[in-house]
Amino acid sequence: MMIALEYAIKLIENPDAFLSKIRYLYSHPKETSRDELEFRNGMVLDRYSSPVVDKSGRCYGRIWTFRDITDRKRAEDIFQQLSLAVEQSPVSVVITDPNGDISYVNRKFTECTGYSLDEVAGKNPRLLNSGRAAAETYEGLWKAIMQGQEWRGEFCNKKKNGELFWEAATITPIKNPKGEITHFLAIKEDITERRVLESQLRQAQKLEGIGQLAAGIAHEINTPTQFVTDNLTFLRDSWTSAYRLLELYRGIVRKRMDSLPADVVASIEAAERDCDLAFIATEVPTAIDQGLDGARRVGKIVRAMKEFSHPDSADKTATDMNRAIESTITVARNEWKYVADIALEFDSALPPVICYAGEINQVILNLLINAAHSIKERVKEGQKGRITVRTRSAGPFVEITIKDTGTGIPEDIRTRVFEPFFTTKEVGKGTGQGLALAHSVIVKKHHGRIWFETEVGQGTTFFIDLPTNPELYKENA
Amino acid sequence: MKRLLFVDDEQMVLSGLRRALHDMHMAWDMTFVNSATAALEVLETAEYDAIVSDIRMPLIDGAQLLEQVKERYPAVMRFVLSGQSSRETVLRSIAPAHQFLSKPCDPEELKRRLKQAFAMRDLLLNESVKTLVSRLRSIPSLPALYDELTAELRGDDISLTRIAAIISRDVGMAAKILQLANSAFIGVRGQVSNVVQAISLIGTETVRTLVLSVHVFSHFDRSSDATVWLPPLWEHSVAVAALAQRIANCEHATKAIAEESFTAGLLHDVGKVVLLAEMGRNYRQLLENKDVSPNAIADLERELLGCTHAQVGAYLMSIWGLPAPLVHAVAFHHQPSEAGETVFSSLSAVHVADVFASENESSLLLHDVELDWIYLDQTDLRSRLSSWRELQLDPTEVEVKGESSERKNPVCG
Numbered sequence: 001m002m003i004a005l006e007y008a009i010k011l012i013e014n015p016d017a018f019l020s021k022i023r024y025l026y027s028h029p030k031e032t033s034r035d036e037l038e039f040r041n042g043m044v045l046d047r048y049s050s051p052v053v054d055k056s057g058r059c060y061g062r063i064w065t066f067r068d069i070t071d072r073k074r075a076e077d078i079f080q081q082l083s084l085a086v087e088q089s090p091v092s093v094v095i096t097d098p099n100g101d102i103s104y105v106n107r108k109f110t111e112c113t114g115y116s117l118d119e120v121a122g123k124n125p126r127l128l129n130s131g132r133a134a135a136e137t138y139e140g141l142w143k144a145i146m147q148g149q150e151w152r153g154e155f156c157n158k159k160k161n162g163e164l165f166w167e168a169a170t171i172t173p174i175k176n177p178k179g180e181i182t183h184f185l186a187i188k189e190d191i192t193e194r195r196v197l198e199s200q201l202r203q204a205q206k207l208e209g210i211g212q213l214a215a216g217i218a219h220e221i222n223t224p225t226q227f228v229t230d231n232l233t234f235l236r237d238s239w240t241s242a243y244r245l246l247e248l249y250r251g252i253v254r255k256r257m258d259s260l261p262a263d264v265v266a267s268i269e270a271a272e273r274d275c276d277l278a279f280i281a282t283e284v285p286t287a288i289d290q291g292l293d294g295a296r297r298v299g300k301i302v303r304a305m306k307e308f309s310h311p312d313s314a315d316k317t318a319t320d321m322n323r324a325i326e327s328t329i330t331v332a333r334n335e336w337k338y339v340a341d342i343a344l345e346f347d348s349a350l351p352p353v354i355c356y357a358g359e360i361n362q363v364i365l366n367l368l369i370n371a372a373h374s375i376k377e378r379v380k381e382g383q384k385g386r387i388t389v390r391t392r393s394a395g396p397f398v399e400i401t402i403k404d405t406g407t408g409i410p411e412d413i414r415t416r417v418f419e420p421f422f423t424t425k426e427v428g429k430g431t432g433q434g435l436a437l438a439h440s441v442i443v444k445k446h447h448g449r450i451w452f453e454t455e456v457g458q459g460t461t462f463f464i465d466l467p468t469n470p471e472l473y474k475e476n477a
Numbered sequence: 478m479k480r481l482l483f484v485d486d487e488q489m490v491l492s493g494l495r496r497a498l499h500d501m502h503m504a505w506d507m508t509f510v511n512s513a514t515a516a517l518e519v520l521e522t523a524e525y526d527a528i529v530s531d532i533r534m535p536l537i538d539g540a541q542l543l544e545q546v547k548e549r550y551p552a553v554m555r556f557v558l559s560g561q562s563s564r565e566t567v568l569r570s571i572a573p574a575h576q577f578l579s580k581p582c583d584p585e586e587l588k589r590r591l592k593q594a595f596a597m598r599d600l601l602l603n604e605s606v607k608t609l610v611s612r613l614r615s616i617p618s619l620p621a622l623y624d625e626l627t628a629e630l631r632g633d634d635i636s637l638t639r640i641a642a643i644i645s646r647d648v649g650m651a652a653k654i655l656q657l658a659n660s661a662f663i664g665v666r667g668q669v670s671n672v673v674q675a676i677s678l679i680g681t682e683t684v685r686t687l688v689l690s691v692h693v694f695s696h697f698d699r700s701s702d703a704t705v706w707l708p709p710l711w712e713h714s715v716a717v718a719a720l721a722q723r724i725a726n727c728e729h730a731t732k733a734i735a736e737e738s739f740t741a742g743l744l745h746d747v748g749k750v751v752l753l754a755e756m757g758r759n760y761r762q763l764l765e766n767k768d769v770s771p772n773a774i775a776d777l778e779r780e781l782l783g784c785t786h787a788q789v790g791a792y793l794m795s796i797w798g799l800p801a802p803l804v805h806a807v808a809f810h811h812q813p814s815e816a817g818e819t820v821f822s823s824l825s826a827v828h829v830a831d832v833f834a835s836e837n838e839s840s841l842l843l844h845d846v847e848l849d850w851i852y853l854d855q856t857d858l859r860s861r862l863s864s865w866r867e868l869q870l871d872p873t874e875v876e877v878k879g880e881s882s883e884r885k886n887p888v889c890g
Contacts, residue, residue: 219533222560223487225581230493233584237500299581316637318677354637354677469637 013038025049029059036069044073092167094186095174100124103183112167112190114160125186130158132421145173145184154191156421164421165192196420199433200440207358211309218302225302228295236288243281304330308361318352319360321391321398321466328364329389336372336387339379340404345390351468353398359441360466366434367402367462374406374460385459397448400464408456417452446470479595480523483509484516484530484542485558490580497584513537517545525553526598527591532559543573551612552604554594554796558582572614572691576798577660590798597795597804603783609755610793615695616649616747617754619711620704623696626650630685637681641673648714648750650694651743654679656797657687668800670737703753706761706842710749713834713843718742720830721823723868728821728861738826741806745827748790748807749842752782764842771835774845775811787811811845814852825858829865 009015018037025033029051037045046067052060086093092109096102102120110116113128120127133155144151151171158164167188174183257265304327329342336342353360368387375385385405392399409417416422420436442450447470454460485491491509498507508525510516513534520528528546532539543555555573560580571577576590601607618626626643629635644650651672658675659668669675676684687693697703721742725735752760763777778785791808806824809816813828831846838844853859 219560222580223490226558226560227487227489227493229581230490230497230584234493234496234499295581315680315682317680317683318674352674352677 011039011041013040025062029062036073037066042070043068044070092186092188092190094125094188096125096184096186098181098183100126100184109188112159112165113157119160128155128157128159130156130164132156132164141171145171146181148173148175148181162416163419165190166195166421167191192420196433196436200437203362203433203437207309207362211306211358214302214305214309218306221298221302225295225299229292229299232288232292232295236285236292239284239288243284301330303327307357308365309358316354316356316470318354319357320350321353321360321400322346322348322350324357324361325364325389325391325400328361328368332365332368335369339372339376340385340387343386343388345388347391347393350391350393350398353466353468354470355446355466356441359445363438363441363464364400364402366438370434371402371404371406371460374408375404376406378405378407378457394465396467396469397465398468400466401461402464403459403461405459408458408460409452409454410456414454418450442466478506479504479527480506480525481508481591482516482519482525482528483507484511484513484528484534484539485509486511486531486534490531494584498588501588513539513542516542520546520550520553525550526595527554527556529556529558529587529591532557532561540573547573547612552608554598554611556590558587571657571660571693575611575796576656593801593804594796594798597788597792597808600788600808601784601792606782606784606789607792610751610789611796613751613755613793615653615693616750616793618647618649618694618696619707620696620699622647622650622711623694626694627688630688635681635685637673637677640681640684641676644676645672645718645739645743646711646715648711648743648747649696651740652747652794652797652799653693654684655740655799655803657693659798659800670733670740670800670803672740672743674736697754702758703761706753706764710746710753710842713838714743714746716834717745717827717830720834720868721826724826724830724865725823727864727868728826730821730826734823737800737802738806738823738830741803741810741823741827742830744790744794744803745807745810745831746786746790747794748786748788751789751793752786756782764840766841767839769841771841771845771847772811774841777841785811812849812852814849814855819855821856821858825852825856828852829858829862833866 009019012018021033021035025031030053032048032050034046034048037047039045046065046069048065048067049062051062054060087106089106089108092112093104093106094102094109095104101122101124103122105115105117105120115127137153137155141151141153150173152169154166154168156164156166168191169186169188171184171186173181174185176182253260253268260268307324307327308331325346326344329336329344368389371387375387379385387405388401388403390399390401390403392401413422413424418435418439420433422436439450442448442464446466448464448466450462450464452460452462483491483494485494488511491511495507495509498505501507508519510519513530514537516528516530519525528543530539530542534542537545539557539559543557546553546555555575557574557577558580559577575594578587578590598607601610622643626640626647629639629643644654654672654675655669658678669678679687697707718739719742722735722739725738730738749764759781763774763781766773766777775785782789787808787810791804794807795804802823805816806822806827809824810827810831813824816824818824828846828849832848835843835846848862850859853862
């Protein structure tokens with residue numbers, strides 16, 4: 001016994017504790033005890049020791065039982081590890097039964113959606129549905145997983161607080177050894193930020209494309225515009241001096257009419273009638289002026305297109321906001337001209353704003369389009385609403401307001417209009433990025449402010465405050 | 478009679494210009510050709526005053542043409558009239574051109590720009606000076622300021638405020654940046670007289686490209702004999718700029734006029750900088766004259782060059798397309814009565830600031846001007862002199878190297 005004990009002691013992980021336990025039990029002969037003994041080689045034994053007592057209560061000694069439980073212990077450890085891994089995983093994990101009712105969600109899921117396990121247990125994951133995904137997506141999903149296949153895809157879901165977010169999900173059926181589906185496992189990752197960046201990048205690329213195209217077309221159009229302008233200017237000046245000369249001749253002829261032969265007089269009178277000199281005299285200068293005006297307008301549109309897309313500048317430049325807004329209104333004319341009139345109330349002494357002009361133009365464009373769409377929903381056929389664009393110098397800021405006579409923003413969504421992906425437009429129509437982008441451009445990139453006032457049925461006014469020098473503003477802030 | 482050459486590969490543009498500019502035919506002898514090769518042939522046969530060229534043309538493009546014109550016929554004024562708007566092309570053509578105009582350009586605007594340049598050109602009688610000035614790509618900067626600027630532009634965090642503070646202290650950089658900002662490609666309506674506004678219109682990133690890659694600025698050779706002359710001239714220019722701005726403020730001039738006065742003050746002696754750089758020892762010897770009347774400088778310069786430094790500066794500023802009031806102030810800062818104005822302007826501010834800032838100097842480098850009493854009476858400004866004299870500058874305010882201190886505007890009656 002002692003030899004065996006001595007040998008065993010050497011193998012035990014914590015021999016002192018074991019030895020003191022033995023001593024204790026022999027000095028307390030009536031006690032029963034059980035514990036686990038860990039060996040250095042990883043083996044775990046279940047130790048049980050009980051006294052041998054007769055009917056009168058006399059102790060004869062002890063029986064020690066050792067049972068090898070190494071395998072069971074290992075299995076328990078692995079289980080513990082796995083469940084902690086799932087619970088603390090950096091992605092959302094949802095497990096449902098074959099009906100799709102939730103049986104487990106991990107911590108990340110709760111963090112991300114705001115729902116705890118208690119709140120969602122037994123419920124269908126449909127409760128996250130934002131209503132913004134096509135029905136086919138869900139059909140495809142169920143079809144795949146019911147056939148035992150894995151499904152991957154992206155959803156736009158809704159959090160407990162109503163906020164929308166995008167997730168990339170992998171849903172896998174889990175089968176028992178008989179091949180029957182016992183659970184579904186969904187692993188989901190929040191990709192909202194990535195989606196926002198992607199969509200902004202797409203926007204920027206689109207703008208860059210327009211910019212390059214505009215620059216190329218500008219050259220092609222500017223050349224003919226130059227000679228149209230030159231020729232019309234020449235015609236105008238020549239007409240003025242030629243007409244002056246003609247009047248001189250006419251005066252002389254009229255005075256001398258009597259002394260001219262009758263047939264000459266007749267042919268002069270006939271020719272004057274034929275060419276309707278009075279009409280020509282007033283219409284030719286007008287025609288030329290309108291031609292010049294048209295050429296100027298073409299020039300203005302080309303310039304507006306170029307300025308709007310700002311292809312040259314990835315750089316902050318001093319920008320005349322009045323002019324930038326005018327360019328944007330010119331390029332967006334098709335969006336508003338059928339539903340609204342635009343009134344400009346520009347502060348002519350507006351200081352230049354140092355900004356990323358292309359991005360600010362995009363913000364103005366988004367606000368204009370929203371205003372036009374909102375008016376379109378409200379006005380009846382044949383009537384027009386009004387968009388008022390005002391600029392004002394306000395201390396270190398330039399204030400831009402865009403006011404529409406549209407539907408206004410309903411109270412329940414007012415707090416959400418700047419959220420990414422939030423849109424009131426039909427699925428597939430709006431990206432839900434317009435105002436989110438506006439917010440990020442104005443607030444994050446330019447240290448400005450953007451807010452709105454709205455009344456349902458009356459219209460909405462968006463306000464933008466841009467610091468004229470964001471650099472200084474940042475330093476002073 | 479001025480001789481002008483128009484070059485464009487589009488025949489219709491040439492015909493249009495020929496007609497629209499027809500009313501100038503009594504003053505201008507105009508030739509129209511449709512290729513760079515033809516332009517170079519024509520230039521062989523007669524002496525031209527100006528060339529107006531398109532950029533995008535087959536075989537030899539406008540930028541190459543103007544580069545060759547600059548080498549072979551440096552006295553010819555070089556204008557670009559282009560429908561091209563790609564930044565790269567524009568930047569490349571800025572180097573050999575004096576002015577960049579974009580299509581569509583109103584014929585009246587084209588005439589105005591050409592006339593302004595011709596007007597100042599007529600003041601320069603000496604052909605060799607005309608050539609010297611027209612050939613200049615840039616006006617050399619003070620080496621210390623050039624280094625300060627390039628160090629700032631090589632940094633990661635470029636600050637508009639710091640760049641502006643450096644450029645506003647250098648005659649050469651300020652003039653060049655105004656030339657660029659007044660080029661039509663930047664797309665401003667109206668003209669730019671303010672250096673800070675010019676930099677912010679161009680954008681700091683573009684300024685970086687222009688300075689570090691296109692090399693639009695240059696600097697005096699560090700070992701040149703001229704270097705000892707430069708710091709006093711720079712300090713004087715900055716002092717005149719600051720004082721002129723104060724005088725304008727004191728007269729309750731508009732902010733635009735006050736800023737224009739600052740720039741005009743900074744640039745008033747730009748002709749001297751050019752002559753120091755280009756004429757070498759002869760001109761320095763002239764400036765070393767002591768104990769002569771300040772007014773002697775005009776006679777001495779005419780004797781040496783056939784014109785004055787004011788005319789040289791004004792001609793350069795005018796062919797670079799700087800706003801007319803700046804050109805005027807540079808041209809007439811010694812004898813403003815010759816400008817024929819009767820009201821207060823940036824010219825008044827610069828003239829008086831120049832006199833006040835140089836009174837205690839001894840050499841003609843700085844002390845080269847006296848009050849033009851005829852002008853002060855014409856403009857009724859004689860009585861204002863005593864108030865202006867009180868606008869003394871603190872010496873630290875005209876520090877050229879190191880951070881410029883903020884300019885205070887004292888209250889005055």
